[in-house]
Amino acid sequence: MVKGSQGVKSVQGAKNVQRTKRVQAAKKEAQTGDAVTVERREALAGRVFSAAGVTVTPLPPAERVSLRAPEDSVAALSRALGVTLPAKPKTSAAKAGRLAFWLGPDEWMVIDEGGKDPLADCARVKALHSAVGISHRNVAIAVTGPACEATVSAGCPQDLSLAVFPVGAVSRTVLGKAEIVLYRAAEDSFRIECWRSFSDYVFTFLSEAARDAAA
Amino acid sequence: MLLIRCPYCEEERPELEFRNAGEAHVARPADIAAISDEDFEAFFFIRSNPKGIIYERWRHIHGCARFFNAVRDTVSDKFVMTYKAGEPKPKKLPGVAK
Amino acid sequence: MADSFRISGAGRFSHAKTARFTFDDKPYSGIEGDTLASALLANGVHLVGRSFKYHRPRGILSAGAEEPNALVGIHRDAARKTPNVRATVQELYDGLTAVSQNRWPSLSFDVGAVNDVASPFFSAGFYYKTFMWPKAAWKSLYEPKIREAAGLGVSPDQPDPDHYSARFAHCEVLVLGGGAAGLAAALAAAESGVRVILVDEQAELGGALRFESAARIEGQDGWTWAQGIAARLKAMPNVRVLTRTTAFGYYAQNFVGLTERVTDHLSSPGMDQPRERLWQVRARRVVLATGAIERHMVFADNDRPGIMLASAARTYLNHYGVAVGRNVGVYTANDSAYAAALDLKKAGVNVAAIVDLRDNPSGDLIDQTRAAGIEIHGGRAVVSVGGKLRISSMTVQPRTGGKNQRTIPVDALLMSAGWTPSVHLFSQSRGKVAFNEQVKRFLPGTYAQDCISIGGCNGTDELSTCMDEAYAAGLKAAKDAGGKTAKAAKPKVEADEVWSRGMLGAAPGAEAGTTVKAFVDFQNDVTAKDIRQAVHEGMRSIEHVKRFTTNGMATDQGKTSNMHGLAIAADELSRAIPEVGLTTFRAPYTPVTFGSIVGHARGSLFDPTRRTAMHDWAERNGAAFEDVGQWKRAWYFPRAGEDMHAAVNRECVTVRKTAGLFDASTLGKIEVVGPDAAAFMELLYTNPWQKLDPGRCRYGLMLREDGFIYDDGVVGRLAADRFHVTTTTGGAARVMNHMEDYLQTEFPHLKVWLTSTSEQWAVIAVQGPKSRDIIAPLVEGIDISDAAMPHMSVREGKICGVPTRLFRMSFSGERGFEVNVPADYGETVWEALWAEGQKHGACAYGTEAMHILRAEKGYIIVGQDTDGTVTVNDAGIDWAIGRKKTDFVGIRGMKRPDLVAPGRKQLVGLKTKDPKVVLEEGAQIVADPNQPVPMTMIGHVTSSYWSENCGRSIALALVAGGRDRMGETLHVPMPDRTIEVEVTGTVFFDEKGEHLNG
Numbered sequence A: 001m002v003k004g005s006q007g008v009k010s011v012q013g014a015k016n017v018q019r020t021k022r023v024q025a026a027k028k029e030a031q032t033g034d035a036v037t038v039e040r041r042e043a044l045a046g047r048v049f050s051a052a053g054v055t056v057t058p059l060p061p062a063e064r065v066s067l068r069a070p071e072d073s074v075a076a077l078s079r080a081l082g083v084t085l086p087a088k089p090k091t092s093a094a095k096a097g098r099l100a101f102w103l104g105p106d107e108w109m110v111i112d113e114g115g116k117d118p119l120a121d122c123a124r125v126k127a128l129h130s131a132v133g134i135s136h137r138n139v140a141i142a143v144t145g146p147a148c149e150a151t152v153s154a155g156c157p158q159d160l161s162l163a164v165f166p167v168g169a170v171s172r173t174v175l176g177k178a179e180i181v182l183y184r185a186a187e188d189s190f191r192i193e194c195w196r197s198f199s200d201y202v203f204t205f206l207s208e209a210a211r212d213a214a215a
Numbered sequence B: 001m002l003l004i005r006c007p008y009c010e011e012e013r014p015e016l017e018f019r020n021a022g023e024a025h026v027a028r029p030a031d032i033a034a035i036s037d038e039d040f041e042a043f044f045f046i047r048s049n050p051k052g053i054i055y056e057r058w059r060h061i062h063g064c065a066r067f068f069n070a071v072r073d074t075v076s077d078k079f080v081m082t083y084k085a086g087e088p089k090p091k092k093l094p095g096v097a098k
Numbered sequence C: 001m002a003d004s005f006r007i008s009g010a011g012r013f014s015h016a017k018t019a020r021f022t023f024d025d026k027p028y029s030g031i032e033g034d035t036l037a038s039a040l041l042a043n044g045v046h047l048v049g050r051s052f053k054y055h056r057p058r059g060i061l062s063a064g065a066e067e068p069n070a071l072v073g074i075h076r077d078a079a080r081k082t083p084n085v086r087a088t089v090q091e092l093y094d095g096l097t098a099v100s101q102n103r104w105p106s107l108s109f110d111v112g113a114v115n116d117v118a119s120p121f122f123s124a125g126f127y128y129k130t131f132m133w134p135k136a137a138w139k140s141l142y143e144p145k146i147r148e149a150a151g152l153g154v155s156p157d158q159p160d161p162d163h164y165s166a167r168f169a170h171c172e173v174l175v176l177g178g179g180a181a182g183l184a185a186a187l188a189a190a191e192s193g194v195r196v197i198l199v200d201e202q203a204e205l206g207g208a209l210r211f212e213s214a215a216r217i218e219g220q221d222g223w224t225w226a227q228g229i230a231a232r233l234k235a236m237p238n239v240r241v242l243t244r245t246t247a248f249g250y251y252a253q254n255f256v257g258l259t260e261r262v263t264d265h266l267s268s269p270g271m272d273q274p275r276e277r278l279w280q281v282r283a284r285r286v287v288l289a290t291g292a293i294e295r296h297m298v299f300a301d302n303d304r305p306g307i308m309l310a311s312a313a314r315t316y317l318n319h320y321g322v323a324v325g326r327n328v329g330v331y332t333a334n335d336s337a338y339a340a341a342l343d344l345k346k347a348g349v350n351v352a353a354i355v356d357l358r359d360n361p362s363g364d365l366i367d368q369t370r371a372a373g374i375e376i377h378g379g380r381a382v383v384s385v386g387g388k389l390r391i392s393s394m395t396v397q398p399r400t401g402g403k404n405q406r407t408i409p410v411d412a413l414l415m416s417a418g419w420t421p422s423v424h425l426f427s428q429s430r431g432k433v434a435f436n437e438q439v440k441r442f443l444p445g446t447y448a449q450d451c452i453s454i455g456g457c458n459g460t461d462e463l464s465t466c467m468d469e470a471y472a473a474g475l476k477a478a479k480d481a482g483g484k485t486a487k488a489a490k491p492k493v494e495a496d497e498v499w500s501r502g503m504l505g506a507a508p509g510a511e512a513g514t515t516v517k518a519f520v521d522f523q524n525d526v527t528a529k530d531i532r533q534a535v536h537e538g539m540r541s542i543e544h545v546k547r548f549t550t551n552g553m554a555t556d557q558g559k560t561s562n563m564h565g566l567a568i569a570a571d572e573l574s575r576a577i578p579e580v581g582l583t584t585f586r587a588p589y590t591p592v593t594f595g596s597i598v599g600h601a602r603g604s605l606f607d608p609t610r611r612t613a614m615h616d617w618a619e620r621n622g623a624a625f626e627d628v629g630q631w632k633r634a635w636y637f638p639r640a641g642e643d644m645h646a647a648v649n650r651e652c653v654t655v656r657k658t659a660g661l662f663d664a665s666t667l668g669k670i671e672v673v674g675p676d677a678a679a680f681m682e683l684l685y686t687n688p689w690q691k692l693d694p695g696r697c698r699y700g701l702m703l704r705e706d707g708f709i710y711d712d713g714v715v716g717r718l719a720a721d722r723f724h725v726t727t728t729t730g731g732a733a734r735v736m737n738h739m740e741d742y743l744q745t746e747f748p749h750l751k752v753w754l755t756s757t758s759e760q761w762a763v764i765a766v767q768g769p770k771s772r773d774i775i776a777p778l779v780e781g782i783d784i785s786d787a788a789m790p791h792m793s794v795r796e797g798k799i800c801g802v803p804t805r806l807f808r809m810s811f812s813g814e815r816g817f818e819v820n821v822p823a824d825y826g827e828t829v830w831e832a833l834w835a836e837g838q839k840h841g842a843c844a845y846g847t848e849a850m851h852i853l854r855a856e857k858g859y860i861i862v863g864q865d866t867d868g869t870v871t872v873n874d875a876g877i878d879w880a881i882g883r884k885k886t887d888f889v890g891i892r893g894m895k896r897p898d899l900v901a902p903g904r905k906q907l908v909g910l911k912t913k914d915p916k917v918v919l920e921e922g923a924q925i926v927a928d929p930n931q932p933v934p935m936t937m938i939g940h941v942t943s944s945y946w947s948e949n950c951g952r953s954i955a956l957a958l959v960a961g962g963r964d965r966m967g968e969t970l971h972v973p974m975p976d977r978t979i980e981v982e983v984t985g986t987v988f989f990d991e992k993g994e995h996l997n998g
């Protein structure tokens, strides 16, 4: 069984803290004695790019967990997370604001966009697993519009046609010289996850590609 | 750019997602601290470098991140087949004469 | 005079708009739809360039991509100067500026043409033989001069202001070539419902139907039929039609590189349009419909302007409405040239005579020609021509020789030696061509990939056969790739055009023994005589002949010359053509711009630039940055009036006196989680981990299996089953890969997982005696007293209300903390710490001060003080090895004989005798400065700095047997002086380590 970090000092409160996205919220919570006194600065704050047929937009912060587990633990983890961890390569599951991406045979990325804490959910599971918080490691970018496929295809060598990369498909892959996780949220929308310090490169690449995507 | 079938992702993916990791089926001795200089040389330095069929390790580093094994022809560059890490050398190779 | 060779009613652009252009500053006008070549010909201009070696005047040979002669510079503006553009491919736009190349002072009077007169000295292999001796002169004299004289055109000297884009594409059927065959194949495949990409290098689809005026398909003339099919294909959602697009490379597993020219034909391209777009296509099936290329006749002075391929003249007439002369001659060994003569005659151009090498040419076409009143001289050859800047006459005699010569005035000469199937892409696909003795052609033989050749490139001569073959191939390709059966019917051909065989090699008058300049390769100035000379000098394989003569090695890659060259060599060797072999066809098919290859990867997209969460703060506070791999790291923070030296000195002193803040975010971080986490750590690091208590940290040292130091970093144990590992900045990715490799393939039984958290945490190092005072007001829930949180411990809690992993550790030798916070809070927590720091006089410091502070303490930096050949003992850190351990990566490697032999280089300190002298990093060290050169070098300086805290320079060095040399004087020879140094220990400051708790 993998517990959190019981030997040191509890991570209690982390979920409250990470839920707090803005100073305003922090001020409100100050009254309850759980004060975040500093603001959160997102890597791509304020950036957006539009071209004919496609828009590139940073997505708001989300809670993310890198989840690793053997097959035996999957059922328990799925129950705790409220979403069935997919077993098939290149697939995902979505339920109630929570996404579970298959990234490898024992690896998932769980994303919560509803302000709940999947790390805390995993901590309750006794079955063998490793859950590591990566909420701030990743930045998400939405590429939306009829030219989204052409935009991503400027730098991603996978076949992204709907037949091969349908809605719900997800894969770690490359975009130009950066590694990304690519998720097809809808026929005309991709969610791209990358590491924080690569987000400027990825966003700029997608913007450049978007200029040419209508062709 | 080659297409490589990842045995974990169960489909062919572009080479850009992969990285070669040297010769396969070179097992690290369990009692490595005790082996002779000659045995260490054989384990660490000596590689087969054949003309023809070679057994290689690859990693789907920008995909499922798994290491796996591949049989490849060093003359044609072609992948004959791939299989999961830890599995034995395949007894039969598809399309390869003995 | 303007447009005086344009024939009204002929061509397909009669209603097009006028386009003005200049050629060598002279204004001309053409029409939209023209190529530069057709526009020049319409103005009666044939002389467009000078040849590479002999500077001979050259004209326009072809009407397509195979053009070897008509290379010009196209200048849009100061930064947009493209050299070596084929005038036959460049589409005309209003305002186009073209300049000729390889001439001085002018095209018609070129001083370099003296090379032509001196040509006996410039024969095959000239450069190899002449500039062999003396060897030293090659670099200093010969090569620069040759380089100056060589080359066609001039490269632009400004950055390219255009942008280029790229796209990966996938399809079931990729059809390369949009002539009749390609169109039919694409149609068949497309109607099966699969994804089809159809590619053609021309602006319009139709291929040879551009000039084949007699072809009739589905009740229409060939060209009209082609435009109809093209429109139909473009309207289908499963089809992508790419015109002005060249398939330049055919790689493994049907991966094909295409370059699409998006704006080169536009007068004023839009800012958002890329100049070119690179398509990297993966296709299930490839259909090669690349056609055939007409060969020229090899005879004396066959390069004079006005001499061109018959199909080119026909294209200029039928497609562009331009007559290439008023009184043309024809020289042929092939039927298709007759069709050109007939078309010209019908358009009102006088055809002076057709000279046919064949004794008794016969057939419908010949009869029609005769009926049209055109003189036919069968069994005769053109043995010489008049005119220099433009052909003025041809001299004809029986091909068997004799004195029966006749000179006929002409202003243009059309030639055809037959057609060479374009097997370039097939050959690139690693398919093997086979020589067909009957038709004397290399044709696709053994296929290496899932592709099929159809039409001209497959040696299919008749249009109707082409169509059958193409349609069937398109259907089969689609079916093999998973398509349904198509419903549409195969297009019906009502009138054929047929290409016959022709001849290979030199024509009579240019045979062995003659000294005339009968060009085989126009662009590289290779004559039939040069090829024979290569054989005489011992070249036996065509690959050797090619390299010796440079035949086929120019930018046109011998599209018109390879077969002639091969035939001449085979003849000279008295061997069959297949025995002499065919040279390899390599990508690119035609030249590709660097811009196209680079695509988006320019400027900020050349490589990712990684910035930390605190980057903006550093920038606002005047930091100078240094590149560390892809990262930008704050190097030092100069204040007003400070240079780097002053700033770094201040930062180093301030850290030891009060405190400093340092951005350590770039360090790699890996979370090792699982019940076997400690067991895994034991195997990957030299240190013992099982007994490290949660909440404590340890310096970890990682080796490779060969026993050399690979990486290091502080590791905190957060729980029994959870470690927070740090790596060097540069090692982050490879250490993760190294750990995954062992975990997945050597130790898969261990229940442990690795997760990179490098970017989850921003890391603020607070170092110095006041560090605890600075963090204290902001930290919640952690007792940071020395008793509760000693040096080398880790706690989880909060700072500024956000979660933190707080490390008590030091890379400066002072009391220190490293504050890990979620990255999006990095900058604001830094700002809060900065505000606290200001109260104590703390500074922000950069990587330079960090390096000096650690060097003062003798702490190594892996990758600076080690180089992949340094052992634990060499570095003097044997204490990091768990002596009781029975296994870890490198445990055996480190005991290899060479790694434990005496005399290895060991890490020591160096103090210069003159404390003000700072050594150069990388400088070599010798024991005796008076020994003769080359001296025996016993080591080198790995780190060297001015240490303001020590009041002197300090250095670390790897020196042979260094630890036995304490107190010895060694020498560092430099270009201007030799520096005396004393060997010391590696710790220069606070040897007892009291500052860690100071």
Ligand SMILES: [Zn+2]
Residues within 6 Å of the ligand: B006, B007, B008, B009, B010, B060, B063, B064, B065, B066
């Ligand atoms: Zn995979």
